[in-house]
Amino acid sequence: MKPASVANLRQVKMKNQHAQLMTSNGAAAPGTTARTFxxxxxxxxxxxxxxxxxxLGKRDLRLDLLRGFAVFVMVVNHFxxxxxxxLITGGNNFFTSGAEAFIFISGLVVGMVYGGIALKQGIxxxxxxxxxxxxxxxxxxVVLTLLFAIxxxxxxxxxxxxxxxxxxxxxxxxxxxLRQTMYLTDVPLLYTFLLLGAAGALWLLYKGYTKLxxxxxxxxxxxxxxxxxxxxxxxxxxxxxxxxxxxxQLLFFIAMVIGYHREALIEKLSQMPRWPYFLFLGLLFxxxxxxxxxxxxxxxGLLPGLDTQVFMHDFFLKSALxxxxxxxxxxxxxFAYLLVTLxxxxxxxxxxxxxxxxxxxxLYAYTMHIVLFGLFYAALPYLPINILAMGTLNTALxxxxxxxxxxxxxxxxxxxxxxx
Numbered sequence: 001m002k003p004a005s006v007a008n009l010r011q012v013k014m015k016n017q018h019a020q021l022m023t024s025n026g027a028a029a030p031g032t033t034a035r036t037f038x039x040x041x042x043x044x045x046x047x048x049x050x051x052x053x054x055x056l057g058k059r060d061l062r063l064d065l066l067r068g069f070a071v072f073v074m075v076v077n078h079f080x081x082x083x084x085x086x087l088i089t090g091g092n093n094f095f096t097s098g099a100e101a102f103i104f105i106s107g108l109v110v111g112m113v114y115g116g117i118a119l120k121q122g123i124x125x126x127x128x129x130x131x132x133x134x135x136x137x138x139x140x141x142v143v144l145t146l147l148f149a150i151x152x153x154x155x156x157x158x159x160x161x162x163x164x165x166x167x168x169x170x171x172x173x174x175x176x177x178l179r180q181t182m183y184l185t186d187v188p189l190l191y192t193f194l195l196l197g198a199a200g201a202l203w204l205l206y207k208g209y210t211k212l213x214x215x216x217x218x219x220x221x222x223x224x225x226x227x228x229x230x231x232x233x234x235x236x237x238x239x240x241x242x243x244x245x246x247x248x249q250l251l252f253f254i255a256m257v258i259g260y261h262r263e264a265l266i267e268k269l270s271q272m273p274r275w276p277y278f279l280f281l282g283l284l285f286x287x288x289x290x291x292x293x294x295x296x297x298x299x300x301g302l303l304p305g306l307d308t309q310v311f312m313h314d315f316f317l318k319s320a321l322x323x324x325x326x327x328x329x330x331x332x333x334x335f336a337y338l339l340v341t342l343x344x345x346x347x348x349x350x351x352x353x354x355x356x357x358x359x360x361x362x363l364y365a366y367t368m369h370i371v372l373f374g375l376f377y378a379a380l381p382y383l384p385i386n387i388l389a390m391g392t393l394n395t396a397l398x399x400x401x402x403x404x405x406x407x408x409x410x411x412x413x414x415x416x417x418x419x420x
Contacts, residue, residue, distance in 0.1 A: 053344035067105045068359030073098030075369045076398045081388030083395045095328035107252035111259025123206045127199040134195035145185040155378040159183040181239045190243040194252045205260045221250040247321040281335040357409045364420040
């Protein structure tokens with residue numbers, strides 16, 4: 001089957017499942033096609049106790065929706081400038097970000113999908129799938145880094161100043177051997193390493209060594225917290241200032257374990273009352289927002305000798321995935337998952353048309369956002385106004401960038417070339 005045919009078949013299957021959901025949601029009558037854009041007329045007629053997620057099909061569309069939101073967050077935050085959308089995305093200043101959500105959901109999906117393959121077809125089939133995906137990511141990472149580096153140097157971008165290209169051949173060789181990265185292409189590099197590690201992690205899970213996997217992952221994370229300069233796994237990577245594998249692998253492998261043992265965990269937690277726990281997580285989320293807004297100034301009164309700014313910086317350090325950031329991520333992720341579980345129907349009606357395509361084509365969306373980001377910042381010096389300082393206009397620009405990526409997905413633009 002040709003690649004275009006496979007893509008079309010996938011789109012048809014997704015649309016059929018979406019149509020089932022919309023029928024269940026009361027947004028489309030039986031025998032009709034689900035709407036592409038939000039149908040808000042039906043919201044006032046829905047009953048609150050009928051808003052929860054209907055489990056239709058094997059694919060968990062909540063994860064697609066949340067991954068789509070993670071892509072939305074990364075696009076908005078990376079474009080930068082003044083924006084009203086930071087009230088939703090956090091402006092890359094919150095205790096967790098779209099990157100943590102993207103990595104966590106990716107780990108969940110790997111555990112669920114490849115774990116299912118291991119149980120049905122054997123561990124070798126699952127490992128082969130993981131390695132094949134890692135190979136796809138490797139090719140994307142190398143090509144994207146090379147092209148973005150050339151583009152950034154040619155247009156004298158600010159982030160290109162950190163690149164050391166005294167020897168172009170050596171620079172290209174380091175990219176090809178995954179020893180060189182740069183701003184924005186560091187995420188696919190990390191993802192490549194994680195998928196390679198997933199092949200070994202699948203074997204441990206398949207053989208029943210879940211505790212060993214978690215212990216080893218936690219030990220590596222702890223070692224990085226203590227001596228980050230000495231714990232450069234698998235090797236030092238020039239230009240990698242944020243997404244250190246030794247730190248970020250913990251988030252991925254915890255999620256992978258959850259995904260692999262998902263059915264058993266659902267059975268154990270089935271009796272837990274969801275609403276009280278959701279309200280508890282909501283209070284914790286509000287507390288995190290308040291803590292972030294005040295930068296924990298209350299600690300000055302409790303601990304007079306404490307440098308609050310230094311403590312907050314170190315405790316929530318993104319590059320180390322520090323303890324505070326890890327805790328905040330798990331609070332926010334649980335809250336978000338329960339939010340879309342309990343209020344799926346209104347969220348789906350309002351945002352499903354936008355976030356679902358982004359989530360189901362997240363790698364493509366991330367790649368194209370780098371292209372749009374580069375083009376925008378190349379054109380920025382020639383604009384007659386400082387658009388980044390104009391909040392309302394820049395907000396519209398950020399949203400237009402998201403819509404442009406959404407439109408490219410709808411048109412399957414370069415789907416044969418760019419992985420999804």
